[in-house]
Amino acid sequence: MIDFIQNLISGIAVGCIYALAALGFVLVYKSSRVINFSNGQFIAIGAFAAYALTVWVGLPVLLAALLAMLLTAGLGFLVERVFLRRMVGQPIISVIMVTIGLASVLDGLMYLTPFGSGNFTFPQFLPPGGLELAGINISYPQLMAIGFTMVFLLLFGWFFQRSVLGIAMRAVADDQMASMSLGVSVRRVFGLAWAVAGLTAAAAGIVVGTVSGLNQDGLIAIGLAVFPAVILGGLDSVPGAVVGGIVIGVLQSFSTAYLDGVLGQIGLVGGGSQYAVPFVVLLVMLWFKPHGLFGTEEIERV
Amino acid sequence: MRNPWAQTGNYRTSYEQDTTIFANYREIVSVVLLLVALCLLPLFLERSQVLVLNFILIYAIAVLGLNITTGYAGLISVGQAAFMGVGAYTVALAAPSLPFWLTIPLGGFVAAIAGFIVGIPSLRVKHLYLALATLAFQEIFVWVVGRSPALAQGAAIPVEMRNFLGLEISFRNHNYFWYYIILFVLVLMVIAWRNLLRGKYGRALIAVRDNDRAADAMGMDPGRTKLFAFALGAFYGGVAGGLLAYMQRAVVVEEFTLARSVTLLAMAIVGGLGTVVGSLLGPAFMKFLQIYVERLSEWMKANPFIQSITPAGVDVASALLPLSFGLVIVLFLVFEPRGLYNWWRLLRSYFRTWPFKY
Amino acid sequence: MKRGFVLAMMVALGLALAQGRTVNLLWSGAITGPTSDVGGPYAAGIEDYCKYANEQKLIPNVTLNCIVRDDQYQNPNTQRILEEALDRAKPAIYLGYSTGAMLQLKPLINEVRLPTIPASAHIGLIEPPHNQYMFLPVSSYSEQFVALLEYINRTKKNARVALVVNPSPFGRAVVDVSRRAAARLGQTIVDVREVGGGNLDNTALLRALDAAGVEFILHQNVAGPVANILKDAKRLGLDKKIKQLGAIYTGGSDLIRLAGDAAEGYLWASSYYTLDENAPGINLQKQLAQKYNRSADILNSTNYTAGMLAAAIAVEAMKRAAQRFNGRIDNATVYQALIGMNGPNAFKPGFAVSTKAGIEIDFTRTEQTGAEGLRILEVKGGKFVPVTEPFTSTLFRQVRNP
CATH class of the missing domain: 3.40.50.2300 (Response regulator)
Structure with a gap:
């Protein structure tokens, strides 16, 4: 039982990282219907920016993290301005391809710096070890991940329910044309969505940095885990992104704990089911409930 | 009667004329000339240059398939490399017992079945969601291969063919031999592509892409049409994968990853979606871009002057490849969404009326 | 001109x-x-x-x-x-x-x-x-793994071992020969797991291996994933209970930088001299x-x-x-x-x-x-220090081919 709870909690902690990354992704999709394939690159850039600001510039960690998040948000804003804005009204495939091309451009930009290859370690600012409670262990970086996610969720909740800008974003997501005619600046909303996407991706990256070492490939790979999370939660649902992320994290933890042993018996040697399970979930969701747990169902009649 | 050799435009007046493969005699002649040129080309090239051509032609076949799913039916696929992989592994398993002219189509069919299964969600959902279905398939494919002892867990399975009708195939002629085989298959696949897409199915695909509700109202079944597109696109991928297996003499899972799928999609976009010419130009452009950028970055690394003006810690040479790859995609999408095909079209229309301006 | x-x-x-x-x-x-x-x-x-x-x-x-x-x-x-x-x-x-x-x-x-x-x-x-x-x-990865198993056998007979390998042909290379060698030595290979980069939490993995009675984990991987597993093992208090060892690409200065003091006690098979x-x-x-x-x-x-x-x-x-x-x-x-x-x-x-x-x-x-000579090095005080004389695995030559 203790094992079960421990696996659950560790899964939630990892899932919160996915949830953070998924939040921004969903926001972009919600406002502009763009599927962002460069999310992993934003995660990496956020993490590396924080690393550079603490280790090279010598800023205190928290300040550096905050600055890195703002910088990445700025990058998101810039990217929308330079690339995505030109794609308004273009077919979906073009827009998706632009984000793929963008991913490659951002990769290239990272290669310009020493971060393109090699491993980096974030300076330790949290105490080592973790909280120990009745045999359940959770590390401080993991606690931080959970905390970050909660904070962002609350912020987003407030933002979308109460603030004018948030309501404008929801309006744009609902009906672009109508909100434009009511005087909402769709451009600003798009830009803002990308900025927030950059912000949350950077937050995810920084958390990853405190949990493990920084490596470009590893960070970008985390961006891929976002897709199952958002499909599970529903592409356009903010709480869905969080729930989806957490469920995927827990599923990965459980599949390592309980599924890996079973696989060998059906001829698939080596376990590692945590890499496949999220994508199996993604396929199954597409087959049976494509709009996810919380997504808006689009009903079309002919 | 008009002189068909002097036609300068589209003189089609009936549906039958509109479904012909070639618009006029000049097109036939130019295609034949191109084919002859392609057949003679290896005579002037080194072995390793033919290798590059082989890669381009194989990718062209895969991109043709992608142009059915993505270009015609409008379904974004980031799993074409996995379909290639299905074909390649089928070939690897079948090659010891079957001749290559059977294994390659077999690989195509197995890939088509995989495409059919992956396409099932298209009965319910649209565009974006399907892109993610192919993404999932791509990841699951690599995972399953890595865990199947029967597939060497992703390590190399040798695919060797040393003899064809008494002709010994060795290092000396391997690339040349496969060049002609690949070219032959490519021509077949192009003919099939053109034939298929000028008929009922092709028009159904376009209709579904442009407005699936309207297509539905007109009696086409959008779900089934999309499934068909998926299976067919995967078939092309499978055939390309099978050829790649023979050409590389072994199947390794690293050839069939997400990165390769993305590259194929980029080739299709840069070439121009939904066109034969684009399917050829795209892979060629991307391959040569890679080769020349690689050369440029090597030159930069070796050049003391460039090294002296770049600040410490900045590595321009390594960044060039991913940067150029990404920029090419983005710039094409922004400035020339119709791809290289459009340049080709402009060039052709210029020469059609040459020396007159219009 | x-x-x-x-x-x-x-x-x-x-x-x-x-x-x-x-x-x-x-x-x-x-x-x-x-x-x-x-x-x-x-x-x-x-x-x-x-x-x-x-x-x-x-x-x-x-x-x-x-x-x-x-x-x-x-x-x-x-x-x-x-x-x-x-x-x-x-x-x-x-x-x-x-x-x-x-x-x-x-x-x-x-x-x-x-x-x-x-x-x-x-x-x-x-x-x-x-x-x-x-x-x-x-020496090949396989030989390094057999040498590591032999080294384990010197300190503990009939050990229970788990292999954690990279999800790639590179990682999987060692599995078969290790099974044969372990059978000869009377060791049990309890589990083989594939773990790649971006392994943010290894609690489930380590707990499952611990529950299966694993005493040694052998890594065939790159430094990043191994460092994360070492850190988690230390956090869960399993670092004393489960000894971790690995082949050539798992160790080196990268591992020490990434894992910090969690790397202490990690054993590494390497043929190369260290910088010291x-x-x-x-x-x-x-x-x-x-x-x-x-x-x-x-x-x-x-x-x-x-x-x-x-x-x-x-x-x-x-x-x-x-x-x-x-x-x-x-x-x-x-x-x-x-x-x-x-x-x-x-x-x-x-x-x-x-x-x-x-x-x-x-x-x-x-x-x-x-x-063909290799040594086992151990992390002591943030440095890899050889703990054995150079030796050649004799068992490897016997079990190389099935």
Whole structure:
């Protein structure tokens, strides 16, 4: 039982990282219907920016993290301005391809710096070890991940329910044309969505940095885990992104704990089911409930 | 009667004329000339240059398939490399017992079945969601291969063919031999592509892409049409994968990853979606871009002057490849969404009326 | 104008003649792209050793031209670079890189009889078919794993072991031979798990292994994932209960930097000397790194040592080929020189440890592994310290083939 709870909690902690990354992704999709394939690159850039600001510039960690998040948000804003804005009204495939091309451009930009290859370690600012409670262990970086996610969720909740800008974003997501005619600046909303996407991706990256070492490939790979999370939660649902992320994290933890042993018996040697399970979930969701747990169902009649 | 050799435009007046493969005699002649040129080309090239051509032609076949799913039916696929992989592994398993002219189509069919299964969600959902279905398939494919002892867990399975009708195939002629085989298959696949897409199915695909509700109202079944597109696109991928297996003499899972799928999609976009010419130009452009950028970055690394003006810690040479790859995609999408095909079209229309301006 | 051009050509030709012939050596590997953290220092090692060889005129009357190219870890690029070189530069020897590409190119390499020294130490490369021209500079991953199992057996009989490997052919290479070796030693391989990069939490893995009674975890991986597992094990208090060990690419300065004090007690199988030791190869490495302005990261990397060793073997083989065959340096003579590198003619550059017989690098026609001696090193006080004498796994030779 203790094992079960421990696996659950560790899964939630990892899932919160996915949830953070998924939040921004969903926001972009919600406002502009763009599927962002460069999310992993934003995660990496956020993490590396924080690393550079603490280790090279010598800023205190928290300040550096905050600055890195703002910088990445700025990058998101810039990217929308330079690339995505030109794609308004273009077919979906073009827009998706632009984000793929963008991913490659951002990769290239990272290669310009020493971060393109090699491993980096974030300076330790949290105490080592973790909280120990009745045999359940959770590390401080993991606690931080959970905390970050909660904070962002609350912020987003407030933002979308109460603030004018948030309501404008929801309006744009609902009906672009109508909100434009009511005087909402769709451009600003798009830009803002990308900025927030950059912000949350950077937050995810920084958390990853405190949990493990920084490596470009590893960070970008985390961006891929976002897709199952958002499909599970529903592409356009903010709480869905969080729930989806957490469920995927827990599923990965459980599949390592309980599924890996079973696989060998059906001829698939080596376990590692945590890499496949999220994508199996993604396929199954597409087959049976494509709009996810919380997504808006689009009903079309002919 | 008009002189068909002097036609300068589209003189089609009936549906039958509109479904012909070639618009006029000049097109036939130019295609034949191109084919002859392609057949003679290896005579002037080194072995390793033919290798590059082989890669381009194989990718062209895969991109043709992608142009059915993505270009015609409008379904974004980031799993074409996995379909290639299905074909390649089928070939690897079948090659010891079957001749290559059977294994390659077999690989195509197995890939088509995989495409059919992956396409099932298209009965319910649209565009974006399907892109993610192919993404999932791509990841699951690599995972399953890595865990199947029967597939060497992703390590190399040798695919060797040393003899064809008494002709010994060795290092000396391997690339040349496969060049002609690949070219032959490519021509077949192009003919099939053109034939298929000028008929009922092709028009159904376009209709579904442009407005699936309207297509539905007109009696086409959008779900089934999309499934068909998926299976067919995967078939092309499978055939390309099978050829790649023979050409590389072994199947390794690293050839069939997400990165390769993305590259194929980029080739299709840069070439121009939904066109034969684009399917050829795209892979060629991307391959040569890679080769020349690689050369440029090597030159930069070796050049003391460039090294002296770049600040410490900045590595321009390594960044060039991913940067150029990404920029090419983005710039094409922004400035020339119709791809290289459009340049080709402009060039052709210029020469059609040459020396007159219009 | 034209005359000037001809004159310049003459001068260039004269210079070339005065310097003797040029012999080509080819390396292609991942300087960028995946695994570039290994490929970068490896390439630097080769480049620097080549410059050094030319400056010292290690091969008399011959200018060495080292072609070092970046294939971005893509097999089609590796194949293109190799075939291009076969057409034009005609390298006397080829230094390879990744497991996948090398396995794929094996038939081609065998057909053109090109002596090849890959960076990957996958056992499949030197196993038939098509293995004749492959030479591993140091013992294969499989041999390292058997040696680790033997080492465990010295401290604890009938141990329960789990293998954690990278999800790739590189990682999986060790599984089969380890099973056979463990069966011989009376050990139990409880589980084999695949763990790759981005393993943010390993609680479930470690707890499952702990519940299965695992006492030792053997890693065949790169430093990143291993460091994360070590950190989690320490946090969960399993670091005392489960001992962790690993093969060549798991250790080195990267692991210590990534895992911090969680790395303490980690055991590492390596054939190379560490940077703290006074060995001729290591001294040369330090000297060259300083001379060619290499960063501390590169100097401290085992992969820099590995690249230098590979280049050193290649250069030595060319030198011996020239001596034995009247200055003829081509694939055939270099191959002969390589397989003659044994007994009194073994090569001793001082990058890797020697076996008991005092032999560092030796090859024969059938024994295609260079340095067969290896040591187990342990992290003590943030440094890898050897805890065994150099030894050669005897069991490996018995269980290599099923």
